[in-house]
Amino acid sequence: MSGIIRNLSFAIAGLILGLSATLFGQEHTQQYKTQLNYPLLLDVIDTIETYYVKKFTEQELIEAAIExxxxxxxxxxxxxxxxxxxNIRESNNGxxxxxxxxxxxxxDxxxxxxxxxxxxxxxxxxMPGDKVLKLNNELVTADKLENLLAKIKQFSYNNQEIELELARANSELTYSVTISPSVxxxxxxxxxxxxxxxxxxxLSSFQDNSTQELIKQLALWQKTPLNGLILDLRNNPGGLLDQAIQIADIFLEKGRIVAxxxxxxxxxxxxYASPQTMVTSVPMLVxxxxxxxxxxxVLAAALQENGRAKLIGQTSxxxxxxxxLIPSLSNGNAIKLTIAKYTTPNGTDIHEKxxxxxxxxxxxxVTNEQTMSIINTNSFRGSIANDKHVNSAIAWIKTEK
Structure with missing residues (x-):
């Protein structure tokens, strides 16, 4: 399994560490620009711009070189x-x-x-696990992912709809949808x-205010002692690393969170976790x-390997x-760059595993008939009354209590 996250929505879906703009800012880049010369690259661009059968501008060739x-x-x-x-900065604000x-x-x-x-x-x-077969009636393949993303970005920028043909996970059933971008x-x-x-x-993502909002919610429950806590991280594609660390720290009295x-x-x-915690004695499932x-x-592994919570569901x-996110040279551009690998508290590398x-x-x-109603159908995001994962979590908490 190769894990190559990309987005159709321009929402951030990785672990993002904020680096100071001065670290990779214009002054830093200018210093190296004056020290280094790129005669071969400049010669290639100039030659193609002058003699190639199809006309390309210098800017187009520079963009191709960056790509x-x-x-x-x-x-x-x-x-x-x-x-x-x-869009990435806005997504971190929700x-x-x-x-x-x-x-x-x-x-593949x-x-x-x-x-x-x-x-x-x-x-x-x-749904998660669905396979993308076509974009606007054109076949798509994994080796052309970058081209696919570029096309989708263009449709989003132009506020145009796209048609996707997909196949359900572990099934030959295919279906088509037409979707338009929106806020x-x-x-x-x-x-x-x-x-x-x-x-x-x-917890659907890790945004700038996620820790603060979680603390507010837990504080509301302090007057009514909990018998258990279910933290739902399903379909959470990630976000800000510092928020995941801070949330883990809320539930852990000690131990490594991530390296x-x-x-x-x-x-x-x-x-590492600090001693200040909330709901420490409450059985917890993730x-x-x-x-x-x-x-x-990161959050799930920290809670699991420090013995604070059990994980239930499928392999992540x-x-x-x-x-x-590193601010670039000019015009408001930036570089999203992989700067590190991370390991779980026990030193495990979970990449592609x-x-x-x-x-x-x-x-x-479990079929729907085998599940039991647990909450009103007017709950947020629709009903989770027949959610077998939640039902199983409740059953486990009752056993623990």
């Missing part, structure tokens, strides 16, 4: 123009414009990681008190699936690298 550089790197690193950079679905290459197939809540993709019925607002933390005083928290390792000094860190990736895997996606749940539940293991 060529990133083909040498991992698939998580990319050049971001002003619009893409703006709002962005796009189609609302994360994709990956998995076993373009695969849906997760549709975002209330997005055009989710409303169209797209998508994500509340990263949603919560509800279930029966038997069991708290349920859905990162890279080539330059600041990319090497060990993060729900994960194939759509749980990146920062959500398996993304073990850290990206940083994922995290194994303590309690594994296959998607087809």
């Amino acid at each position: 060529g550089i990133f083909t040498k790197l991992d698939p998580y690193s990319s050049f971001l123009d002003k619009n893409e950079f703006t 709002e962005y414009f796009g189609f609302g679905v994360e994709i990956a290459t998995d076993n 197939q373009i695969t849906i990681v997760t549709p975002f809540p209330q997005s055009p993709a989710e409303k169209a019925g797209i 998508i607002v994500i509340d990263s933390v949603e919560a509800q008190m279930l029966d038997h005083q069991i708290g349920y928290i859905r 990162t390792k890279g080539r330059f000094f600041d990319a090497n860190s060990d993060y 729900l994960i699936n194939k759509g749980s990736a990146s920062a959500s895997e 996606f398996g993304k073990g690298s850290v990206q940083s 994922g995290i194994e749940p303590d309690i594994k539940i296959a998607l087809e293991a």
